[in-house]
Amino acid sequence: MSYVVGIDLGTSAVKALLVDKNGTVAAEASRSYPLFHEHSGWSEQKAEDWVQATIEALNELASSNGIAADQIEGISFSGQMHGLVLLDAENKPVRNAILWNDTRTTAQCREIERTLGDKLLGITRNPALEGFTLPKILWVRQYEPQAFEQAKLFVLPKDYVRYALTGELHMDYSDAAGTLLLDVAGKEWSGDVLSAFELPASFCPPLVESHGLVGTLLPEIAERTGLQASTKVFAGGADNACGAIGAGILSEGLTLSSIGTSGVILSYENDKDKDFQGKVHFFNHGKENSFYAMGVTLAAGYSLSWFKKTFAPNESFDEMLQGVGEVKPGAGGLIFTPYLVGERTPHADPAIRASFIGVDGSHERIHFARAVMEGITFSLNESVDMFRSVGKTVDKVVSIGGGAQNPVWLQMQADIFGATVVALENEQGPGLGAAMLAAYGCGWFESLEACADKFVKHAASYEPQPEAVETYKGLFRIYQQVYAQTRGMNEALVAYRG
Known part of the structure; x- marks a missing residue:
């Protein structure tokens, strides 16, 4: 061998x-x-x-x-x-x-x-x-x-x-x-x-x-x-490019959703002249003569970790999220913006901070937990929305990281992105992408795509649910208003932060 x-x-x-x-x-x-x-x-x-x-x-x-x-x-x-x-x-x-x-x-x-x-x-x-x-x-x-x-x-x-x-x-x-x-x-x-x-x-x-x-x-x-x-x-290549290769993001229509401490939405692009006006990153891909557009959420998984540390320090993530799938999309009219450490895409703003909007006496901790998951995904969807606004196709999303460990979150991504979401059998990230570049370079395969067919193995697939898709479309437009409505307040609050 x-x-x-x-x-x-x-x-x-x-x-x-x-x-x-x-x-x-x-x-x-x-x-x-x-x-x-x-x-x-x-x-x-x-x-x-x-x-x-x-x-x-x-x-x-x-x-x-x-x-x-x-x-x-x-x-x-x-x-x-x-x-x-x-x-x-x-x-x-x-x-x-x-x-x-x-x-x-x-x-x-x-x-x-x-x-x-x-x-x-x-x-x-x-x-x-x-x-x-x-x-x-x-x-x-x-x-x-x-x-x-x-x-x-x-x-x-x-x-x-x-x-x-x-x-x-x-x-x-x-x-x-x-x-x-x-x-x-x-x-x-x-x-x-x-x-x-x-x-x-x-x-x-x-x-x-x-x-x-x-x-x-x-x-x-x-x-x-x-x-x-x-x-x-x-x-070899940059970590995000290799992460894309390791997830098989090698053709138009394929997008990567990566939820670690920060979050990344990365979409394959073969048009070198596609103009995002600097609102998302635009880099050369590890695949020859290809590119990718990328948006970043600074506090993706970190937002859920913060929530656990603050409100469920003695529970596991699974215990904290038990029953989250039974809460309907929209978390009972509760929206969270994941701006705990500022934001990158589409708001390059170090001063903005997170908000819960719509809190009332009927909300329990599980509603807040679901709102955090939805808010992280809404932030990632800002990039998906921007890609589509300039004519990009986003119809299949490969999800990796913490967001791929929970079936409720995978379905949530499918519903908010309005796209098929798939998880990977054996997630190895950028290291696998680097190995694939070596395998292709050694002549094992005629193309990176052929290598991906062998190396990248899909697991469960989640289809968007029409009713949830419509609910999230309305909520997402409300979510997009929160940044402008809270920006001035957060700038004023800077002087009061320790």
Whole structure:
């Protein structure tokens, strides 16, 4: 049996999956690494910690019982997006990596908007947000000029790990799309953006497709991991792109609903000119010459976790939600907006906060629990609604994460989205997508779609119920009014928050 490895470089840990030709996960290994918060709003990691953790995880996989090193044909990657790794002339990091969830760069975002104007959305297809890479580059140049002077090149997190394994420097399009330096539709580094900020073209690494072969393992890495030096290494992709691949989101009409701490609605797109006016993210896909649109709910699963911690701390989620399916759609006229930590899509607003609207004396805790689940799903439906408003088809939604663990929530998603919702048999997320890129790169399949047919296995399917669909249509329009009605109040309340 032959195998590939998918490496998912996350914010708290790296996870490596060993996958066979049937898409079965034969073994997995993970290693954690520290986060550094030197100042409020800062979030950094040491690039070498990623490398060490990845090598240890690969060594554990290579030691799996009954699997010989020569059976492992290829490796690919999924990586946390946007993180800045600055390299010197010898390709060594000049400082800690600044991560996607670092928020120090608000002033640099405003500078980008002033400098580029309409070119920003026209070229990069995304607004300037603190998480993106270019604002981080400008921050280092302004506040750490000595470090910036040493920097000759930048890469993203997974690209540095791959360089450490192969000695080759590249960046794939799906990750490059999150830098604000890529011409997303043209698939090239933007000369206009680079020149606007006086950055040389040599500051950016060569671009490559996600399934592209970028090298083999260095001899010393092969020795440390227990793998063969001839093991093929493929570029990989951004975590959201790989998550989409791992869920089979590879054709028009397919959409991903992912409910973790935050929530993501991601829809496949093959039209590079589709204009969302920056209201949702628009990135290159891990599938060649394809794209995806993505909206984000900041407090998705977190809203339900907050509710449990606050109102049912000694119960399991199942106990807390017992009977939620018996509450009719609309939770008895109760609406929740999940703005506990602000919101991203469609309201990029850090000051807005959550609300329960319509509370009366007949409501019990179970009504509030259902309203929280509905509110999270309404927030995700803001993105679905926006996709449809520009002519996108959303008729099948693959649901993963916490929202896929509860049959009531899966039916709720089908009813609110007005689309068929399916769960997956064995959810492995971005790591599986990375393994699929390696499998495709190794020539196991003629296309990523053929690979998905083998690797991605659907479980239960939920169809929208016409009566519930109509109820939720009316409630959703009311939900959409709450943001504007409460925005001013929340801004006034900022002064009273501890």
